Amino acid sequence: MRAIGELCLLMAFVCAGLAAFLGVSALVRPHRSMQRMTVLFGLTAVTAISAALGVLAYALYSRDFSFDYVARYSSRLLPRHYSLSALWVGQAGSLLLWCWLTGLMAVLHRCWSRSTPSSSRDAVFGLLMAFVTFLVTVMLFAADPMRASVVVPREGQGLSPLLQHPAMLIHPPIVFLGYSLWAIPWALALVALLRGEHDSQWIRAARRWALSAWTVLGVGILLGANWAYEELGWGGYWSWDPVENGSLIPWLTGTALLHAMMAWQYARVLKKTTHVLALATFALCNFATFLTRSGIFSSLHAFSQSPLGWLFLGLVAVLMAVGLAALVLQREGLRPERPMRSVLCREALVLTAIGALLLLAVATLAGTLSGALSAALGSTPILVGPAFYNGVLTPTGLTLLATTALAPLLRWNRGPTALQRRWIMACCGTAVMVGVAILAADPQRVLLPLVSGLATAALTALCGAVLLDGARREPAYGFAAIARALLQGRRQYAGFLIHMGFVCLALGVTGSSLGKQQQDFELADGQRVAWQGHTVELVRRYQRELPQRIEAAVELRVARDGKRLATLFPAQHFHRLSEEWTTEVAIHSRWTYDFYTIVHRGTVEDRVSLTLMINPMMRWLWLGGAFFVAGTLIRLWPGFGRPAARPSSVPRASNETASRQSTIPAPHRTRRIRAAKAGEA
Amino acid sequence: MSPGKKLVAGAALVAGVTAYMAYDGAVRSWQYYLTADECLAQLDDLSGRRVRVSGGVAAGTLQIDARRLRAAFQLAGRSGQLDVVCDGPLPDNLGEGMDVVVEGRLESGRRLRAEKVLTRCASKYESEEQASSEAVYTADGRAGTRQTRVTSRAQGENAAWGESRGVR
Numbered sequence: 001m002r003a004i005g006e007l008c009l010l011m012a013f014v015c016a017g018l019a020a021f022l023g024v025s026a027l028v029r030p031h032r033s034m035q036r037m038t039v040l041f042g043l044t045a046v047t048a049i050s051a052a053l054g055v056l057a058y059a060l061y062s063r064d065f066s067f068d069y070v071a072r073y074s075s076r077l078l079p080r081h082y083s084l085s086a087l088w089v090g091q092a093g094s095l096l097l098w099c100w101l102t103g104l105m106a107v108l109h110r111c112w113s114r115s116t117p118s119s120s121r122d123a124v125f126g127l128l129m130a131f132v133t134f135l136v137t138v139m140l141f142a143a144d145p146m147r148a149s150v151v152v153p154r155e156g157q158g159l160s161p162l163l164q165h166p167a168m169l170i171h172p173p174i175v176f177l178g179y180s181l182w183a184i185p186w187a188l189a190l191v192a193l194l195r196g197e198h199d200s201q202w203i204r205a206a207r208r209w210a211l212s213a214w215t216v217l218g219v220g221i222l223l224g225a226n227w228a229y230e231e232l233g234w235g236g237y238w239s240w241d242p243v244e245n246g247s248l249i250p251w252l253t254g255t256a257l258l259h260a261m262m263a264w265q266y267a268r269v270l271k272k273t274t275h276v277l278a279l280a281t282f283a284l285c286n287f288a289t290f291l292t293r294s295g296i297f298s299s300l301h302a303f304s305q306s307p308l309g310w311l312f313l314g315l316v317a318v319l320m321a322v323g324l325a326a327l328v329l330q331r332e333g334l335r336p337e338r339p340m341r342s343v344l345c346r347e348a349l350v351l352t353a354i355g356a357l358l359l360l361a362v363a364t365l366a367g368t369l370s371g372a373l374s375a376a377l378g379s380t381p382i383l384v385g386p387a388f389y390n391g392v393l394t395p396t397g398l399t400l401l402a403t404t405a406l407a408p409l410l411r412w413n414r415g416p417t418a419l420q421r422r423w424i425m426a427c428c429g430t431a432v433m434v435g436v437a438i439l440a441a442d443p444q445r446v447l448l449p450l451v452s453g454l455a456t457a458a459l460t461a462l463c464g465a466v467l468l469d470g471a472r473r474e475p476a477y478g479f480a481a482i483a484r485a486l487l488q489g490r491r492q493y494a495g496f497l498i499h500m501g502f503v504c505l506a507l508g509v510t511g512s513s514l515g516k517q518q519q520d521f522e523l524a525d526g527q528r529v530a531w532q533g534h535t536v537e538l539v540r541r542y543q544r545e546l547p548q549r550i551e552a553a554v555e556l557r558v559a560r561d562g563k564r565l566a567t568l569f570p571a572q573h574f575h576r577l578s579e580e581w582t583t584e585v586a587i588h589s590r591w592t593y594d595f596y597t598i599v600h601r602g603t604v605e606d607r608v609s610l611t612l613m614i615n616p617m618m619r620w621l622w623l624g625g626a627f628f629v630a631g632t633l634i635r636l637w638p639g640f641g642r643p644a645a646r647p648s649s650v651p652r653a654s655n656e657t658a659s660r661q662s663t664i665p666a667p668h669r670t671r672r673i674r675a676a677k678a679g680e681a
Numbered sequence: 682m683s684p685g686k687k688l689v690a691g692a693a694l695v696a697g698v699t700a701y702m703a704y705d706g707a708v709r710s711w712q713y714y715l716t717a718d719e720c721l722a723q724l725d726d727l728s729g730r731r732v733r734v735s736g737g738v739a740a741g742t743l744q745i746d747a748r749r750l751r752a753a754f755q756l757a758g759r760s761g762q763l764d765v766v767c768d769g770p771l772p773d774n775l776g777e778g779m780d781v782v783v784e785g786r787l788e789s790g791r792r793l794r795a796e797k798v799l800t801r802c803a804s805k806y807e808s809e810e811q812a813s814s815e816a817v818y819t820a821d822g823r824a825g826t827r828q829t830r831v832t833s834r835a836q837g838e839n840a841a842w843g844e845s846r847g848v849r
Binding site for chain 1: 711
């Protein structure tokens with residue numbers, strides 16, 4: 001089996017390398033027979049990687065400990081579904097998965113992406129295959145998933161109990177899928193640069209992939225946060241750890257990229273920014289890999305001193321050098337086509353948001369590297385704490401929230417209409433009223449009224465935009481008008497739905513970080529304690545013996561104002577194989593707050609030690625993720641409202657009618673202009 | 682005022698506020714990151730400062746109170762040992778001989794008052810490669826801790842409450 005796996009990897013190396021060479025050479029001289037060969041080699045490479053992945057998965061499933069990888073991450077006691085998740089827990093396995101996903105995306109893009117001009121497809125495929133070749137090379141020379149065990153053990157070391165959680169089954173593959181998807185906008189942007197194409201054609205192809213990548217990576221990050229919240233048992237979900245920051249930074253630049261793409265497509269500005277962001281986002285995905293695997297944090301975490309991370313740093317350097325050189329050469333063709341006319345137009349808003357996102361990304365990067373940077377400058381390594389990151393997040397987050405709130409009421413290319421101005425004033429009014437009301441209720445906290453005020457403004461603005469849009473379509477306001485506006489502007493409103501997800505996220509982050517309460521108690525059986533309006537009764541303690549672990553748990557009855565709220569079972573698990581304890585928290589979740597309970601190990605005079613926590617608005621965080629997914633699905637769903645294939649770029653709307661329509665994204669604009677003209681006639 | 686200038690003014694405002702808040706946060710939260718040996722060598726200079734020190738829990742020095750809310754141990758470097766007292770939640774797997782990272786403030790009397798103890802694997806149990814890859818996913822709020830196989834079975838049995846009293 002191992003030999004087959006090894007052979008598959010070698011074959012993938014050769015075929016992906018050839019596909020990369022042929023594909024990239026199509027940039028210089030495209031040839032039809034070469035096209036076929038490129039696809040053939042690429043498909044063979046992806047098939048070989050799939051086979052290698054299959055071999056490793058089978059080895060994990062059948063517990064074949066002759067594979068060093070299987071012996072390290074699996075055991076006979078491990079449930080079967082977690083055996084499969086061991087596939088991406090280790091370094092070699094995760095690289096194999098990433099490689100496979102990238103190959104798969106490359107093939108999907110090559111065969112199904114109709115919006116990419118055929119002349120570019122091969123070159124894009126070639127670039128993606130070059131990246132696959134890099135990953136296979138790393139595996140072959142630095143982290144071989146097929147390596148043989150020196151001595152075949154009778155039992156494997158098993159999977160860390162912390163990783164035996166449902167979120168861990170899907171979180172790593174989702175993050176890697178996100179990284180793989182970000183490779184496609186990068187490849188499209190680079191090919192457009194290398195070919196000297198200065199129109200927005202590549203963007204129409206790249207936007208779908210970029211949006212998918214953004215959502216997938218965002219959901220991946222949220223799942224990771226959810227895992228930390230439910231499994232690690234410390235009551236938090238985010239701590240600005242280098243590993244978390246590593247995946248957050250490309251997500252931030254990716255958010256900026258999505259908006260820059262729209263500014264290019266609809267307002268013909270920010271072209272160089274778009275290219276830089278496409279390049280940076282993909283480079284930062286690789287940089288995240290460098291961060292976690294280079295060993296520069298080896299003293300801090302259990303990270304290794306393997307050469308692998310440095311290979312990724314080298315790749316980042318090459319990517320940046322090639323991309324920036326191409327950008328400098330093409331800079332003349334990438335000038336903005338028109339000046340900004342008003343500060344109250346969408347491109348100004350996009351520019352502001354990009355600035356805030358980049359500020360946050362750069363600060364996060366600087367904070368993450370603070371230890372390494374200060375050491376490089378010759379001082380004692382200095383690390384900044386969460387207060388630094390939170391300090392940066394507050395003003396940048398508020399700026400982002402403000403731009404999000406205003407977005408639906410503004411137009412591309414010019415200032416708002418009189419009606420839109422009125423709605424903007426209404427938004428400001430509601431924001432101030434809500435903010436003041438909340439501030440009056442709790443004058444200690446300033447941030448919560450600001451965030452809630454802006455959230456209200458965002459909701460008001462969205463309602464206003466729908467009503468205005470509906471009124472333009474039908475003479476009178478009404479359900480039919482609103483429904484038509486929503487249906488016809490499906491893609492735009494899907495984007496605003498994602499914005500609402502961001503608003504939920506902001507509310508969740510603010511609420512949970514400001515209002516957290518926590519206290520330790522010691523309770524005997526049957527004893528009650530009153531805390532924060534809740535009564536908690538320890539009903540009983542019990543212990544269960546399972547083949548793989550011992551579960552020691554307590555039953556807690558939580559009541560509020562005399563009414564039963566929930567029965568919770570926080571526990572401590574002792575894992576027999578690894579001989580280690582894990583804390584299993586129990587959470588009662590509501591829209592206003594989470595009641596979070598932890599039981600500690602050990603008893604003193606028959607009393608159990610408990611920690612009770614109230615984490616406000618945690619559900620809003622996860623709701624934000626749900627909005628991201630829903631919005632993306634609605635946006636990407638094929639069917640009605642889909643633009644017909646049109647020549648290179650959006651027709652310019654130069655007359656007054658068109659400018660009135662211009663809050664509607666370009667694909668709908670042509671049809672709408674025609675309808676409006678008919679109406680005027 | 683042209684739109685461009687207005688935007689620049691707005692950007693300068695946001696960047697200024699961000700820079701101030703970042704500086705303020707950094708001043709409040711920065712800490713030296715040292716090994717136990719480096720910390721012992723500069724103990725007098727560092728007195729009263731926030732530090733994050735890595736080292737091993739010296740054998741025979743770990744005392745955990747029955748409530749698991751307080752621990753005392755000596756952090757071993759090559760050249761000596763540093764007293765550590767920790768009040769607050771302890772990692773599930775804290776044990777003797779483990780590599781740990783301790784965050785806290787150095788008090789006079791050569792003692793480190795810890796707010797957080799983070800465990801990481803002892804290298805003798807794990808190859809470096811494995812350590813690195815697992816850390817990617819186990820890194821938690823308390824920074825890249827990972828469970829190890831060091832915790833003694835005896836420690837486990839003491840704490841499981843049903844065992845001696847019978848299952849209810």
